[in-house]
Amino acid sequence: NKKIAVIGAGIGGIASAIRLANKGFEVTVFESNPYPGGKLTSFTRNGYRFDAGPSLFTLPGLVEELFVLSGKNPGDYFQYIRLPDICHYFWEDGTTLVAKAEPEEFADEIELKTGESKQEILNFLEESAFKYQLLDGLFLQNSLHKLSTWISGKAIRGYLNLPKLGIFNTMNQANEKTFRNPKVVQLFNRYATYNGSDPYKTPATLNIIPHLEYNVGAFFPKKGMIDITDSLMKLAEELGIKFLFNTKVNEILVRNRKVIGLMTQSGKEEIFDAIISNMDVTQTYRKLLPGQKHPEKLLNQPKSSSGVIFYWGISNQFPELGLHNILFSDNYREEFEKMFEHKSISDDPTVYINISSKLKPDDAPAGCENWFVLINAPANEGQDWDNIINKTRNDVISKISRILKVDFEKFIENESILDPRTIELRTSSSQGALYGNSSNNKFAAFLRHANFSSNLKNLYFVGGSVHPGGGIPLCLSSAKITANLIK
Template sequence: MKAIIIGAGIAGIATAIRLAVKGYDVEVFEANSYAGGKLSEIHLGEYRFDAGPSLFTMPQYVDELFELAGKAQQFKYHKLDINCQYFYEDGTTLTAYADEVKFMKEVAEFTDEDPANVMRYFKNSRNIYHITNHVFLERSLRRLKTYLRWDTVKSIFRFGQIDAFRSMHQANVDFFKDKRMVQFFDRYATYNGSNPYQAPATLNVIPHLEQHFGAYFPEGGMYSITTSLVELAKSVGVRFNYNSPVDEIVLNGLKVKGVKVRGELHVANVVVSNMDVWFTYNKLLKSYPKLQPKKILKQERSSSALIFYWGIGKGFAELDLHNIFFSADYQAEFNAIWKERGIYHDPTVYVNISSKFKPDDAPAGCENWFVMINVPANMGQDWDALIAEARKNILNKLSQRLGEDIGSLIRCESVLDPRAIERITSSYQGSIYGTSSNGQFAAFLRHANRSPKVKDLYFCGGSVHPGGGIPLALLSGKIVSDWVDM
């Protein structure tokens, strides 16, 4: 039985491993010259940067692939003591320790919040996780057998506890009196490209994933997740074809026949698309317009990102691996992104510095800064003008907060914007998480992992169920594998 995977993103690789273990002959076709999709790397002189995802949580989903394949664990990582450093415009600096006791001391010392409220919040986050995890994250919502399980029945009866009928921000305002803590927890909406003033409070499950399960750093940097899984896939017989963009998914009636690559037909029993679902239908299935799920393809897209890769000619002891420099007016920032489709003049800036844990990512005494802000999806904006203005504002913000002229320390630079994200990763409009989760039930309305109309056509990756980000992308592969029969 032959399975073809379209795209060597992290979900495609995970799906390939799982299908190979089930006994399929698996072949992957990737348009780029490398694997990983967004989870790739770039080099600028002596500096190395992880190009895309920079936060690693839920490592058990990577471990599970090695266990499933019966191979020795080659992928190494360690848990962070500090999840993130937060810098507020009022001068407050808050260290989010992984240890809850230490974090509560930080909250008590540097904010006006009662730590008991934070602990109550974490308990609520944990509760949402236990209600939704086995139903939403690890199984398809489009299979009858999902609803015949006792844990699903229990979750349905507890549905009111997932807080789906108010926004994240509304819930956070009710939990906390200190605006800094409200902003701290509102930020988690950006983990899947959503707006905390619109996204349902169900997404307040996300802090549990980071605080309870922890944040980690892979020994070889984030890109080592990709390279380790590619080697694992090869060890179970998966074949990778790079520089091989798929032109078309070929059908025989309403059953998959295979794919065309440079005009050549590659026959398969099963085809799994790791390409963004929008491009899957509008490019690979363009000959079959009646198959398009029009409502799904019209759903609001997630936010995108503007990333500056800066080689910095100095070390900063006050910074950690993950650093957030908050906007003074969070709601105005999200209004600029979601309503005005622009970039706020005082954006929240995320700075990731992998050389803190992998020193060879930068020359001695220097650091590699991955500097990112949230921006709208590409809808024809004047990005050149927006990027120039954003760069100036980011440099001013960081320079003022750190007491250094950051611009003068930049030794090399590369820029990634929504246009390039769309071009390089086939993410429609450059939206890095597929559709947004801004509606009450938007997260439950993503495209399913199997075509409802075409037999043996499946979907994985961040644009389909259960969503974007490394853990959910890996789980999409698990759902596909559970659905595919030999």
């Protein structure tokens, strides 16, 4: 059997290992952490369990596909529910809105709370679906860097519909043209943050994202987000994939422009027929291939946003909140300028609160809630993070107190914090960015590295820093694209 090494047991690494094991390859996964999942992990503290990274789950079919491919019944391994309410939105002026899963109900709620026309919302969601379908068959399931993708029938259909894809407008320009109410513009602009981008710069093409939440659905794994990692690990182990934890790879071995194996931190050399790096692509080149030619232009692209996350054990319950909650800033444009131009965090940041104990009560002690509070933050460029975090913590606590009309700080029973530095340290993602390169210009899709190296034979890439992008669904798609490239 041909032997393949995967560097990193992030979700992209695990998924590609499963796909290759199904093709008959002998797969070994090298992971520097003592646990799998990379960003998709969880921890427990004083009776509170937290999903440490991703909290929003869309396209569960991409997870199920891996079980089906392996001849298993997905439901025996992994179960989830569809959310009836997707997100609770709050503004400083007292406006609140619950984004319902059913498009009709969602549009009714928006019309009721903001006066925006119901039909406009429904048209927007339909257009979002149309764009998604054009792009999905074309770029999200195929390599952007193979001629076959560009001359396919789907590509031709894409070219014919180019103006409709929104490449020539920013997301904000398109949304301001469509909606009259600034709150509705803000609500839909927020989807740019799903891949760490700036709605005032990213192309309107990203208006495909609401389609996933409203037309396809937002979901919650019954055992928490960590069950995506846990259930896939169970499957991977059943398929005979070998996982080596606490085993950092220090070098990819190259002879005559061909990858032949790797060397671990302990100095051990191992020979493989091919290597898939699930390590951030910039770090793969800089740290594991120091003597090779680097695609500098791609590697030096500005990074997506990172985040400051407060994991709070809260000794109270808030019935007005749901699983996903957004407390919007009053000046959205300023928030992104502060992040992407000034590399800092606004004094009034939008606050995202995820409370998994709403659906999974055993995630918190009785009468309490586990709050995952995320504030978008710039990628790490050596800022004075301790200062930024202290200030942001105060700003966030006052915002929550204002909006929920309580003296909130007294309910914080325990606290852990994740920030761009620690994200970088724990997963070696470049500058702690959550989604690799940013998509803050219309060529962004072309400024991501391919799923293979065109310079070194037998070297492949998977995960959030390469094509098609970050976030669980795109990482799972990248695993599919990469596995299909390996014959």
